[in-house]
Structure formats: C-alpha cells, structure tokens
Amino acid sequence: xxxxxxxxxxxWGTPLPVWxxxxxxxVLVIGSVQQLKDLSGRKDITDLHRHFIxxxxxxxxxxxxxxxxxxxxxxxxxxxxxxSMPYAxxxxxxxxxxxxxxxxxxxxxxxxxxxxxxxxxxxxxxLSTALFDKPAFKNLICNGLxxxxxxxxxxxxxxxxxxxxxxxxxxxxDALRLYLINSPVVRAEPLKFVEAGVFxxxxxxxxxxxxxxxxxxxxxxxYAQEAPDGQAPDLSKVDLSSxxxxxxxxILAATNTLTREVEKEMEAYHLYNVVPRLLTFxxxxxxxxxxxxxxxxxxxxxxxxxxRALGSLYHVLMTLCKAMxxxxxxxxxSMYQNLRRCQPSAPESVHFCPYPKPPVDVEEDTQIxxxxxxxxxxxxxxxxxxxxxNKPVKLPLKKMVVVHPDQKFLQDIAGELQxxxxxxxxxxxxxxxxxxxxxxxxxxxxQWSVLGKRLGKSMGTVRDAMKDLTVDDLxxxxxxxxxxxxxxxxxxxxMKVVREFRRAEGVDASEVDASGxxxxxxxxxxxxxxxxxxxxxxxxxxxxxxxxxxxxxxVPGQVVECxxxxxxxxxxxxxxxxxxxxxxxxxxxxxxxxxGSVAPAHAVPLxxxxxxxxxxxxxxxxxxxxxxxxxxxxxxxLNSGAAQGLAVWLASRDCASLTAESTxxxxxxxxxxxxxxxxxxxxxxxxSATELYNNGFEILK
Numbered sequence: 001x002x003x004x005x006x007x008x009x010x011x012w013g014t015p016l017p018v019w020x021x022x023x024x025x026x027v028l029v030i031g032s033v034q035q036l037k038d039l040s041g042r043k044d045i046t047d048l049h050r051h052f053i054x055x056x057x058x059x060x061x062x063x064x065x066x067x068x069x070x071x072x073x074x075x076x077x078x079x080x081x082x083x084s085m086p087y088a089x090x091x092x093x094x095x096x097x098x099x100x101x102x103x104x105x106x107x108x109x110x111x112x113x114x115x116x117x118x119x120x121x122x123x124x125x126x127l128s129t130a131l132f133d134k135p136a137f138k139n140l141i142c143n144g145l146x147x148x149x150x151x152x153x154x155x156x157x158x159x160x161x162x163x164x165x166x167x168x169x170x171x172x173x174d175a176l177r178l179y180l181i182n183s184p185v186v187r188a189e190p191l192k193f194v195e196a197g198v199f200x201x202x203x204x205x206x207x208x209x210x211x212x213x214x215x216x217x218x219x220x221x222x223y224a225q226e227a228p229d230g231q232a233p234d235l236s237k238v239d240l241s242s243x244x245x246x247x248x249x250x251i252l253a254a255t256n257t258l259t260r261e262v263e264k265e266m267e268a269y270h271l272y273n274v275v276p277r278l279l280t281f282x283x284x285x286x287x288x289x290x291x292x293x294x295x296x297x298x299x300x301x302x303x304x305x306x307x308r309a310l311g312s313l314y315h316v317l318m319t320l321c322k323a324m325x326x327x328x329x330x331x332x333x334s335m336y337q338n339l340r341r342c343q344p345s346a347p348e349s350v351h352f353c354p355y356p357k358p359p360v361d362v363e364e365d366t367q368i369x370x371x372x373x374x375x376x377x378x379x380x381x382x383x384x385x386x387x388x389x390n391k392p393v394k395l396p397l398k399k400m401v402v403v404h405p406d407q408k409f410l411q412d413i414a415g416e417l418q419x420x421x422x423x424x425x426x427x428x429x430x431x432x433x434x435x436x437x438x439x440x441x442x443x444x445x446x447q448w449s450v451l452g453k454r455l456g457k458s459m460g461t462v463r464d465a466m467k468d469l470t471v472d473d474l475x476x477x478x479x480x481x482x483x484x485x486x487x488x489x490x491x492x493x494x495m496k497v498v499r500e501f502r503r504a505e506g507v508d509a510s511e512v513d514a515s516g517x518x519x520x521x522x523x524x525x526x527x528x529x530x531x532x533x534x535x536x537x538x539x540x541x542x543x544x545x546x547x548x549x550x551x552x553x554x555v556p557g558q559v560v561e562c563x564x565x566x567x568x569x570x571x572x573x574x575x576x577x578x579x580x581x582x583x584x585x586x587x588x589x590x591x592x593x594x595x596g597s598v599a600p601a602h603a604v605p606l607x608x609x610x611x612x613x614x615x616x617x618x619x620x621x622x623x624x625x626x627x628x629x630x631x632x633x634x635x636x637x638l639n640s641g642a643a644q645g646l647a648v649w650l651a652s653r654d655c656a657s658l659t660a661e662s663t664x665x666x667x668x669x670x671x672x673x674x675x676x677x678x679x680x681x682x683x684x685x686x687x688s689a690t691e692l693y694n695n696g697f698e699i700l701k
Contacts, residue, residue: 004126006080013075015050019058021067026060028069032094050075083123086136105132109139109269114188117142139269142188146180149194162195174328175201181327182275204279206331208286209320213335215290216313219297222557223306226299236318236342238311245296245305246416248312250372251289253365254281255316256358259323263355266326274327285316288376292420298557300587314339325350371412374520375421378402378413381515381522382425389513389526394539396532399429403439403521410434426539427524428532437471439514439523440499444469444477451494462486466495531580533614538581540613541574542588548623552607560606560623561689562589565596567618574617592693596622602651603627626655629686638684642672650685659687 007016017030030036037045039058047053053071060066081088086105090096096104106128112120121140128136147153148160155161167176179198185191224232243249258281265273290297290313297313299306318339321332329351336350347353382400386393402413410432413421418430433439444466452459465486469477474497477483483490499521501514514523528536545562554560566574578585578593585593603624612618630647639646649670650658658681661668667678679685686692 004077006077007072007074008077009073010075011050013050013078014081015048015053016072016074016076018072018074019069020072021060021069026062026066026069028058028061079119079123080127082120083127083136086124086128087131106135107137109141110137111141111143114142114144141186141269141271144185144187144189144191146185146191146193149192151190151192154193161193167195167198171198171202172206172330174331175199175206178205178275178327181271183272186272205275205282206328208282209331210335212282212286212290212313213317213339215297216310216317217338218556219299219306220310222298223303223310225557227303233307233310234342235307235311235314238307238314240308240311240315243308243312245308246368246412247289247293247372247420248308250368251285251316252312253369254284255319256365257369259319259356259358262323278324278327281320288372289313289316292424295587314342319356321350322353322356325353367408368412371409371417374404374409375413375417377517377520378421378522379424381517381520382427382524385513385515385522385524385526386425388515389510391526393426394543395528395536396426396428396539397525397528398427398532399431399525400425400427401431401433401439401523403433403436403516403523404519405434405436407434426536436499436521439501440516440521441502442471442474442497442499443467444474445496445498447494447496451490455488458486458488462488462490534577534580535584537574537577537614537617538584541577541593542585544609544611544613544621545589545593545623548607548609548621552623554606559591559626559688561599561603561626562591562593563596563599563622563624564593565620565622567620570617570619573614574619586693591688591690594689594693596620598689598692599624600627600629600651626688628653628655628658629689629692631684631686634684635679638677638679639675642675642677645672646670646677646679646684650679655687658685662687 017036018027019030020027028039030039033045033048036053036056036058037043040056042056045053045056050071056071058069060068086107087093087100090100090104092100110121110124121142124136128134145153148155148158150160152158152160164176175198179201180186180191182201183191183197220232220235224230227233240248240252243252258277261277262274265271265277293309295301296305296309317335321336321339325332325336332350336353340346383393385391386397391397402410404410414430414432422428422430436442446459446463446466448459451462455462462485469483469485473483477490477495478497480492483495499516499518501516501521501523503509503512503514511527512523512525514521516522541564549558549560552560564574564578575595578595582592599622604627606623606625608620608622610618611621628650630650632643632647635643635646649672658668662681667680667684670677670679681687682691682695686695
C-alpha cells in the first residue's frame with residue numbers, strides 16, 4: 001500500500017492515542033482504556049472524545065526526572081475509522097474475540113458506491129491485510145452512480161429527476177427496486193434514470209405475472225362452480241409426481257431450473273443476472289404454458305386433467321413467490337397471502353418461508369426444456385415465414401416439416417408437442433426429418449474475427465480450401481471433430497457451418513419456403529386448399545365473437561349464446577362454413593353458433609354488431625344472455641289451451657333458477673288458472689341454445 005498519513009489536524013474526530021514529550025524523544029501508543037487508566041492514574045475515563053482526554057498526563061516511563069507525556073493534537077483520518085469498522089463495532093479484541101474470529105470476520109459481503117474504491121474499500125483492505133493478512137470481506141457489491149436522464153448529476157436546484165416517492169406511489173417500490181437491480185448500476189456502472197424504465201418493469205414483469213395468477217384464480221373458481229360439492233380444490237395437495245402432460249412437466253422443470261439459477265446467482269452476489277432469468281421465465285409461463293394450456297385449465301380434458309394443470313400452475317406461482325421474495329417483497333407477499341389459503345399451516349409470511357430447494361437436475365428435465373425451447377423456435381420461424389408471404393395465422397396451411405438431426409427432439413415435436421405446434425400455427429399436418437441435407441445445401445464459412453488474427457496472410461488460402469470440404473467433413477466438425485484445412489487445424493469456433501434451403505425443382509417460393517436459425521429448419525407449404533380456406537373463415541368468425549365478448553365486458557366463464565344472420569349475398573358461403581366447421585366453432589366458443597332466425601324474441605341481447613370475414617362475407621352477429629326455449633309443440637300436447645301461457649311463463653324464467661328446479665324428478669311445478677302442470681326439461685323446455693343445438697332444431701316445430 002502507498003504511504004498513508006492516518007492523522008488530521010482538526011479538533012473534531014477520534015483522538016490519536018499517542019502520548020509524547022515535547023522533543024518526541026519518548027512516544028507511547030496506548031492500546032486500551034485500561035492501559036490509559038493504569039499509566040495515567042486516572043480512574044474516571046469513560047469518554048474518549050478529545051475534550052475529555054486532552055488534559056490527561058502520563059508520567060514518563062524513564063522516571064520522575066523526565067518531563068511527562070501529553071497527547072498529540074492530531075485526530076485520526078475518518079477513513080481510518082471507516083476501515084476499522086469490522087473490529088470497532090464488536091469492540092474487538094476486548095470483547096467477542098472468539099465469535100469475531102470464527103463467525104464474523106471476514107464479512108460475507110459489503111456494499112457501497114463506486115466512489116468508495118479509493119475510500120472505504122481501500123482502507124478496509126489495508127487494515128485487514130496489516131492485521132490478519134486477508135481481506136475484510138468475501139464479496140463486494142459495488143453500485144455505480146444514478147444520474148439524471150440527461151446524464152448529469154441529479155440536482156435539487158435543476159430539478160432534473162422525478163420525486164422518488166412519486167415514482168414509488170405511481171409504480172410501486174418493487175418496480176423501482178427491480179428496475180435498479182436490472183440496471184448497469186449494480187455492475188458499478190452509471191445509470192441514466194428514466195422513469196419510463198420503471199413502467200416497463202411493471203409492463204414486462206408484474207402485469208404478466210399477475211395475469212398468470214389471476215388466470216389461476218379464475219379457473220379455480222370455475223372448477224369449484226362445476227364441482228358436485230361446489231368446493232374449491234386444495235391445489236397444494238395435488239400429486240405432481242405423476243403428471244403426464246408435456247407442458248406440465250416442462251413448466252415444473254423450468255421452475256426448478258429457475259430456483260437453482262437464482263440461488264446460484266444470489267450466492268455469487270450477481271444480482272444483475274437474476275432479473276433477466278425472471279423475465280425469461282415469466283415470458284415462458286405466460287406465452288407458452290398459460291397460452292397453450294388455456295383450454296386444459298378451463299376443463300376441456302376433464303376434471304382430473306384440469307386439476308393437474310391447476311395444481312402445476314399453483315406450484316409454479318407459489319415457488320416463484322418464494323424465490324423472488326428478496327427482490328420483490330411486497331408483490332410476492334400480496335400474492336402469497338392469497339395462495340396460502342390452500343395451506344393454513346404454511347408460514348404466515350412469504351418472508352418466513354425457506355428458500356425453495358428444487359430436486360437435483362436430471363437429464364429428463366434438461367431434455368424436456370430443450371425440446372420446448374426448440375418448439376418455440378419452430379413456432380417463431382414459422383411465424384416469420386407467414387409474415388414474409390403475407391399469410392396470417394387465421395389462414396390454415398396444409399403442412400410443415402421440421403428438420404433437425406436430434407431424433408429425441410423430433411420424437412417430442414411429432415409426439416407430445418405436436419398438438420400445441422399445429423394449433424398455434426394453424427397448420428394441419430406436421431412432419432419431421434432427421435436428414436438436414438434433404439432440404440438444404442451445407443457449406444462452411446470461416447469465423448474471420450477468430451482465424452484472421454491467427455492465420456494472417458494465409459487466411460485467403462484457408463478460406464478457399466474450406467469450399468472443398470465434404471458434407472461428411474462438415475457434419476463431423478459439427479459433432480466436435482477437428483479438421484485440417486490447407487495445413488492448419490480448424491477447431492471449435494474457427495468455422496461456421498451454414499445451411500441454405502434447397503427448393504425442389506419446379507416449385508416456386510410462393511408455394512414452399514423455409515426458415516432456419518442455425519439449429520432447426522422449418523419448411524412450410526404455403527398453398528391452401530378449399531377446406532383450409534373454410535377453416536380460416538371459421539377462425540375469423542370465432543375471433544369476431546370473442547372480441548364481442550370482450551367489448552360487452554364479459555368475464556371468462558360467463559355463458560352467453562351466439563347468433564349470426566348472414567347478408568343475402570353471403571348466406572350460402574357462411575352457412576357452408578358454419579356446417580363444415582361446427583366442431584371447431586363449438587370448441588372455441590364453448591357454445592354453438594346458430595342462425596339469428598332461431599333466436600327467440602324474448603332473448604336479452606348483450607351486443608349486436610355488423611361484421612365481415614374473408615373477402616366481403618357480411619353478417620350481423622349477436623350475443624345474448626342464456627335463454628329458456630319453450631317447446632310449444634310439446635306444451636300444446638300437454639294442454640293446448642294453456643300452452644301459450646306456459647310458454648310465456650317459461651320465457652320469463654331465469655335459466656339458473658329453472659335449472660335448479662328441473663332437478664326435481666317430478667319436473668318443474670307450475671299452477672296456471674287453477675291447473676297444476678309438471679314441466680320437464682328436454683320435453684317441455686330447454687335451458688340453453690346448446691341444448692337446442694344438441695337436440696336438433698326440429699324440436700321447435
């Protein structure tokens with residue numbers, strides 16, 4: 001270390017414990033209060049500030065004939081005091097000596113600003129090295145300076161920064177905290193503070209995270225409504241060890257990976273690596289797991305499958321709360337308090353919970369995560385092709401081929417993942433190919449930045465020689481084999497293997513095209529047939545009604561009935577789509593789509609719009625509340641004179657109440673003009689348009 005003048009000529013400060021005579025021929029450095037008491041004979045020393053000890057005189061150690069010693073006027077440099085902090089705060093070595101040496105020193109971490117590099121960080125290191133020959137800390141978190149958005153220092157006079165409390169009140173303390181943790185400031189670099197960045201954290205992290213949580217709550221309540229006992233399931237007790245759905249297994253594996261990685265980065269004090277992983281995980285949770293599993297979570301595959309999906313999502317959100325609690329303490333606490341309703345015995349706060357300990361990483365977890373990641377790559381590549389050729393997702397395509405040498409991935413993409421890929425991309429058939437040369441030409445390109453420095457003037461010779469490498473050479477290189485090219489060894493990272501799509505002879509780019517990312521190649525047939533065009537129109541129809549639901553302010557799970565009245569010139573085409581694509585329409589809307597002529601006059605409309613699909617197919621769309629359908633022909637058979645009155649009475653009834661009454665084996669009891677009638681569901685009335693659709697419209701005639 002450089003020479004360091006540890007004294008300062010000031011009044012206020014920690015006095016230097018140095019007593020000396022006038023000619024400095026005798027110097028005494030005091031090591032403790034007790035030593036000062038013993039040498040001075042003063043027993044009333046309780047305060048070490050200079051105005052209490054400057055008058056203390058110590059007799060010369062050489063005898064009474066020598067002048068006494070007085071304290072020098074100087075005080076300690078305040079940085080010496082800061083550097084002494086680890087020892088001073090525990091009164092070492094006079095107290096806590098064993099605890100200090102075994103458990104306390106060196107500190108696990110310290111944190112301060114970049115400006116302390118030549119201050120506190122330096123003095124801590126100098127003193128600990130001098131005393132113990134080791135640093136005073138194991139880890140150092142050094143933050144940079146937070147500047148105004150224009151790069152200048154924040155100034156109260158210039159008012160070039162927003163009020164911190166306004167930012168907290170507007171976006172939340174957690175959003176501000178996460179913004180700072182994910183910024184250059186935690187890497188000891190300056191940060192130009194921009195309020196819009198805090199909002200971006202809310203938008204990219206908290207809103208998607210909360211939406212996944214809200215989706216869980218909504219569908220848990222839906223499950224309870226449909227359960228025979230009407231009770232919400234205890235999602236904490238769902239056995240996840242035997243889940244068989246591929247995305248359930250994937251999201252559980254991804255959650256384990258996230259907790260492992262976050263713990264690893266936090267242990268290394270790499271805070272800046274935590275938020276990017278969180279962002280990636282939340283994007284996967286919302287855009288892959290929740291998005292692809294909406295129908296399952298809503299009960300499309302039965303109660304047991306729904307329970308496993310809800311249990312998986314519950315486990316993920318609960319684990320995420322525990323893992324991210326140190327970074328987002330308020331948000332996770334709020335979410336945890338609702339999630340723990342399933343577990344009354346759980347700790348009262350997420351901050352009382354131990355950090356989640358995932359199982360040891362297993363090969364199966366790695367494989368499923370890699371396959372789903374590649375699946376997402378396949379979907380992205382196919383979307384690029386659709387955009388390139390102006391083929392919107394609502395237009396079904398006939399076939400796609402996924403090309404990759406990894407047989408395990410191809411088995412996954414053609415097996416468990418196939419349904420998700422086809423549905424997301426609106427493609428009818430998915431094929432796989434393990435021979436990358438069937439659809440592509442392969443060639444080598446040198447990595448100029450790497451080889452140029454090493455080969456110098458020989459670079460051109462090596463580049464030309466690479467053109468003569470065989471397919472087997474290139475495949476072997478990809479597998480890790482070194483090659484000798486023009487007398488030079490070409491190893492990993494020296495060369496790039498490039499695949500270029502090879503279109504079949506006579507096939508135009510508008511018919512078949514491909515896209516790759518260096519790992520997976522996707523080949524897409526772009527020419528639709530009549531059946532695919534119909535499917536595309538059906539998808540558009542569904543989309544129109546789903547947007548109407550949103551415009552009407554309906555919540556997920558709220559039942560409505562959908563009607564469509566085609567324009568005269570569009571009647572036949574739309575009717576054909578409705579008939580041929582009825583299964584898809586019913587599955588997507590959760591209810592049949594019926595002609596407006598079937599809608600009863602007493603139906604309560606929620607929203608009516610003029611719409612069009614395809615190339616000018618026009619229609620009127622209507623959504624109504626669930627409606628009771630009196631079956632007038634059956635009512636006339638029951639009592640022709642009372643039939644009209646019974647029909648009016650049924651039409652006035654609420655569907656939910658009538659549903660409850662119809663569970664009576666004797667039927668719904670009604671008295672009209674002194675006559676008692678027993679009306680039976682399915683015989684004298686129907687409670688929804690779905691029942692009408694399932695029974696056939698002839699029942700109304």
